[in-house]
Amino acid sequence: MIVRPRMHWLRMLFVWRGSVVPRILPRLGFFLALACLAVATGPHPFNLREGPLGLLGVALAIFLGFRNSTAYDRFWEARKLWGSLMIVSRSFMRQALTHPSPALSLEERREVTDLLRALAVSLNHQLRGTSVPLDALDSGVRERVVAAEHRPARVVLGLAEWVARLRHQGRLGEVLVTSFDDNLDRLSEVLGGCERIAGTPIPYVYSVMLHRTVYLYILLLPFALTGSLGWSTPLVSVFVAYTFIALDTVTAELEDPFGTEPNDLPLDAMTRAIERSVMDLAGEPLPPPLLPDKDFVLT
Template sequence: MIVRPRMHWLRMLFVWRGSVMPRILPRLGFFLALACLAVVLQPLPFNLKFNLREGPLGLLGVALAIFLGFRNSTAYDRFWEARKLWGSLQIVSRSFMRQALSLPTPALSVEERREVTDLLRALALTLNHQLRGTPIQLDTLPPGLRERVEQTGQRAPRVILALADWVARMRREGRLGELLVAPLEANLDRFSEVLGGCERIASTPIPYVYSVMLHRTVYVYSLLLPFALAGSLGWSTPLVSVFVSYTFIALDMVTSELEDPFGTEPNDLPLDALTRNIERAVLELAGEPLPPPTRPDDSFLLT
């Protein structure tokens, strides 16, 4: 995710990092050349304008903008829901840690407190790598957990199971009564809900046929637009047509980034930073030393 201070409106016009301009600039160059070609060919006697008029393309442009806006809203809803799920993960992790510190009788020893802390940190870490499909370094997990997650691809559910085993052990030892087990079990259910919500977003993209239809329409519209404008705008055609093409192509590109919020593109969620925030939250409650927070790099990218 790009995180940078608020900028003056004039500087915002020339922002490069975090925009989609680097990825679509070659395409805009192609449409600029096409628009210049349409203006050059327009006065020739043979019919190169294909009898195109601004009116029909204008209606098509309005419809295209509406559909792109709807797709963009759908993609942003997925992005925002993913962010809320990770916010819930931090809240539930903090609540579980607080209950683990205050409910058992006698209170947890230093080793037991560190065990719960390590499990909660491991849950955020394994979910991060599971959603991004990246390998996890098993030496970052607690020793007792490494063997349990080493042979499975779905490692976050294994961590939740380890937390459930910890609750069951406290109950067997008589340190948690049935009434005290209930809030801990409720938080375990909330962990599973967060995990299921993230998996649903990661495994269910926006329907492919809908994306293909809009993608094709955007580029066909951008190809036809210069020939419809050349007769009335002349050499203003390249400027106008490229700006319109930029608007539609950039919206299409932004939507493709936002629909997968767990990726590693500049506008995706900063899962590494969110994972570190959860680690710091549970360590602070446990009275352990805190790792430094994750900061954006020199290009304002927060991973």
């Protein structure tokens, strides 16, 4: 995610990092050359007018807006799910530290802390398809998590087993157990919601149809504008191409909010924030927070 101070409007015009321009610059160069060729070789034998292409452009803009809205809804829902993970982790830790009677021992406190940390870490790496670095966790928690195929669900099971153990010891009443179970259910909902977003992309047919229409429209546009704009055609064509291609590219990034593109969610930073939150409640030394790099990217 791009995290940077608010910029002056003039500087905003020349922002490079996070603007998707580096990714689409070769394509813009191609369409600039095509527009120059269209002007240099005109007039053309086929009679292509601005009117029909203008109607197609309006329809295309509406379709792009629909897809962009759908992609952003996925991005924002993913962010809300990770916000819920933070809230429930804090709530579970607070209950664990205050409700059992007698109070938790140092080992028991460390166990629940490690489980909550492992939940955020394992969910992060499952969504991104990377290996789980759990070396900093307690060996018992690490062994249970690494051995599981579905690691986040296994961590939730470990939390449920921790609650059940305290219940069998007579340290939690039925009302308190129900409260813990409610938080465990909310954790399961977070896992399911994240898996639904990660495993169900926007239907492929939308991407294919939109991609084809965008590029066909941009290919035809210079030939329709040549007669009325002359050598201004390349400038107008490239600007329109930038608008449509950039929207298409940004939508593709937001569609998968758990990826590693500059505009995706900063899962590493949010995972570290959850770790720091539960460790702070437990009174343990905190790891440093993750900050944006020199390019203002927070991973």
